[in-house]
Amino acid sequence: MTLYRKYRPQVPEDIDQEDTRQAISRIISSKNFAHAYLLIGPRGTGKTSIARILAKAVNCVSEKSVETTSPVIPCGICDACLSIAKGSFLDLFEMDAASNRGIDEIRSIREHVHLAPAVGKKKVYIIDEAHMLTKEAFNALLKTLEEPPEHALFILCTTEPEEILKTVSSRCQIWTFPSASxxxxxxxxxxxxxxxxxxxxxxxxxxxxxxxxxxxxxxxxxxxxxxxxxxxxxxxxxxxxRSVIVTDRLAFLRSILQGRKADALVCLDAWSREGTDISLLTKDLLTDLRACFLHLSGVKQEKGIEVFARDIPLKTILKLMRVAAAASLEMKETPISVLPLELMIGEWDERTLPFVEEPKVLSVVEGHAPLDLNVISNEWKQVIEKIKPKNHALASVIRSARPIALDKETLTLEVGYAYHKDRLDSPEMRALVEETVAEVMGNHIRLRTSLGRPASQRGEPRPVQSDDLLHLATEIFGGHVVVEKGGGD
Ligand SMILES: [Zn+2]
Missing domain, CATH: 1.10.8.60 (Helicase, Ruva Protein; domain 3)
Structure with missing residues (x-):
């Protein structure tokens, strides 16, 4: 038995949707329990399970139901409930209109519906995919619904209510199910x-x-x-x-948004080698971006998306959505399925994260001017000079880094290489930089680093460093090469 069948909700409290759980209890206890229901909802939302719970509700023989002929909240363990669950209850007739569209079945229903139930309190007829019935079958059914015997309950299930004859649906109490969240x-x-x-x-x-x-x-x-x-x-x-899970996809999108193209390409290449379905991946990425856009527009989304979207401007998401949508179209015409996504990464020209905020004024240490990002940038050379005698190698790392954001006391330094970032992130090195900034500018900052483009690709003039190419090669081809500088630089 499949798990889906094994774990079909058997009693109202098993139902996974809270609204539906409450609705069914309300319907069962209602004085106006109908003789015909039309259950409408997308596929897989559990309409048939609900239909069977209703069948149990009118046939349950638990102690509390002996006193009454009205429907009860089914116990799930009496003979009637158990045989309905097994599909062996003599007074339950289930018909799948997708395979039995014909008038003969409906005629046979019409013939025996008037006979008293064999074992139960009520005869229950469940017609699944009811929209598939032929017109003749609908007309035959209509006659039965017009004058149903007291002991009959009809439950029609459909995914396409507009295909149900109006005269039939108007005889039913309609219950619409939303997709499951x-x-x-x-x-x-x-x-x-x-x-x-x-x-x-x-x-x-x-x-x-x-x-x-x-x-x-x-x-x-x-x-x-x-x-x-x-x-x-x-x-x-x-x-x-054959696709990638959402947390990994969001990390991938973030690397694009942060301008870490090498990271994004390496990631994509690995997925592609693993046999990921690239077209499905693209669809998934579009779904994520759309969720992100909806969240930023005030439509509630999953927690993961909310956290992801927190610091991304709406217009950036729209732009990325547009290029991702274009990539998905191009995919149909390219011999290398991953190519459009690679082009998307390669051509993405907006470096948006972390966002450079308007310079904010820091708390002023006595005798010093308020600090802002411009001040730090201007004084950066001095910081480098002060660090040099303390730690030569660190000075050259700092030289190729640049201050890009200042938020309260937190200064973000952009570094071009993962190797530099690792080095700056070590507590000793960080302390040394923070201490030197305080020495030069008189203000205390907290240092954080962000991996961005190497200085050589930022279009800024800078002295050529002998190991730049080696670092770049390491970035592109993987591996971890540690280069200790010898003498001067
Ligand atoms: Zn029962």
Missing amino acids: PIDIRHALLRVMKGEKLEINDDVVDEIALRSEGSFRDAIKLLELFLQTGKQTVEGLREVL
Whole structure:
């Protein structure tokens, strides 16, 4: 049995969507319980499960239901509830109109609907994919719905309500189901995992929830495929999806937005080698950007997207969406599927993160002028000179770095190479720079670094450093080359 069937909601409290859970309890307890329902909703949202719960509600023989002929919240464990769950209840007739479109089945329903139920309190007819019925079949059904016997309950399910004959739908109480939200789907996945005693990474659960496009069935199917890989991590999910999970995609987008083209290209190349479906990846990236755009426009999104979008200007997202959409179109006409994304990265000319904010005034240390980014930039040479006698190698790292942002006391230095960044990020080196800035400018700052373009690519005149090419080669071809400088520079 598939997990989806095994974990179909059996009683109202199993239902994963809160609204639906509340609605079904309300309907069951309502004085106006109808003799016909039309359940409308996208595929995989659990309409058939709801139909069966209604069948149980009118047939349950638990203790609390003995006293009454009205529907009750089904117990899920009495004979009637259990045989409905198994599909062996004599008074439940299920018909899939996608395979049985004909008038014969509906005629046979018309003939025996008037006979009293064999074992239960009510005869229940569930017609799935009801929009597939032929016109004749609809007309035959209509006659039955016009004068239904007291002991009959009809439940029609459909994904396409506009295809249902108006005269039929007007005889039914209509109940519309929304697509399941990622939160609902998470609820369903956790329910299955608990039942199966599975422990799965949160990342995986989130990714499945996001990717199932509102369908519980798709989500649980995806979970099953994931389990078959035998890998408990996102790696397994990547195998199944042949795409990249959302946290990695967002990191990739961020590297583009920060102008770290080499990082983005290396990442993309690795995915491509792993056999990622590049067209699906592009679609996923567009979905992420769209979510980001919607969030920035005030439409609520997932937490991960909210955090990602926090410091990105709307116009930048729009621009990236546009070039990503163009890349997705170009993909159909290129012999190398990854090429349009590579071009997108190569041609992206906006270096937007971290954002250089308007210079802010720092707290003034006695006797010194307020500090702003211009002041720091102008005095930067002096900082380098002061560091030189303390640590020669550090001075040359600092020389190729440049101050790009100042937020309160935090000064961001852009460095061109990962190797430089590692070095500056060590606590000793950072302390040395902070101390020297205070010495030169009289203000205390906190240093942070950001990996950007090498100075040689910033279009600024600077002395040629002998090891630049080596660093660049290391960046492009991978590997980690540590170069200690010998004498002078
Ligand atoms: Zn029961």
